[in-house]
Amino acid sequence: MKSTRATTKRGGIRSAPKFGNIAVTLTHLKQAVPVAKSRIIQQVQKILQAEKRKGQVEIILAGDALLKRLNKEFAGKNKTTDVLSFSFEENITPQKGLHYIGEIYISLEQAKRQAKEYAVTLREELLRLVTHGTLHLLGYVHHKKDEAKLMRKKEEEYLNAR
Numbered sequence: 001m002k003s004t005r006a007t008t009k010r011g012g013i014r015s016a017p018k019f020g021n022i023a024v025t026l027t028h029l030k031q032a033v034p035v036a037k038s039r040i041i042q043q044v045q046k047i048l049q050a051e052k053r054k055g056q057v058e059i060i061l062a063g064d065a066l067l068k069r070l071n072k073e074f075a076g077k078n079k080t081t082d083v084l085s086f087s088f089e090e091n092i093t094p095q096k097g098l099h100y101i102g103e104i105y106i107s108l109e110q111a112k113r114q115a116k117e118y119a120v121t122l123r124e125e126l127l128r129l130v131t132h133g134t135l136h137l138l139g140y141v142h143h144k145k146d147e148a149k150l151m152r153k154k155e156e157e158y159l160n161a162r
């Protein structure tokens with residue numbers, strides 16, 4: 001799969017130093033993010049390390065319009081969504097020696113609405129979404145009841161781990 005990376009002007013990029021053989025980059029295309037980006041990056045690093053996966057992941061914080069467009073183009077759903085993950089099979093190596101695992105797109109606008117709806121902080125909701133997206137990159141799905149149960153268990157495990 002080719003990169004879905006939008007050509008929109010980027011609001012900011014934060015790259016974490018390589019963590020072993022793991023690299024995570026966070027880009028925000030919309031407004032400034034009122035949470036510590038380092039915590040979001042650390043969450044992905046923690047999951048990749050626990051799942052014994054090495055490589056590079058990009059997190060793109062965007063708005064409803066981009067998520068709606070990607071959701072329509074890749075999932076055939078003409079509506080916005082909170083998180084989309086794009087796993088890459090081919091060996092793209094944007095950072096020397098690292099396998100490119102994929103990209104996670106999160107709608108900040110949807111995350112804010114969901115945080116309010118679930119009575120949690122935006123930070124908590126963003127961590128939940130990046131956890132969910134990372135698990136999708138690693139092959140977890142929730143199409144069937146047993147798959148959903150396993151994925152939810154993994155989400156809780158990683159969200160509650162310190």
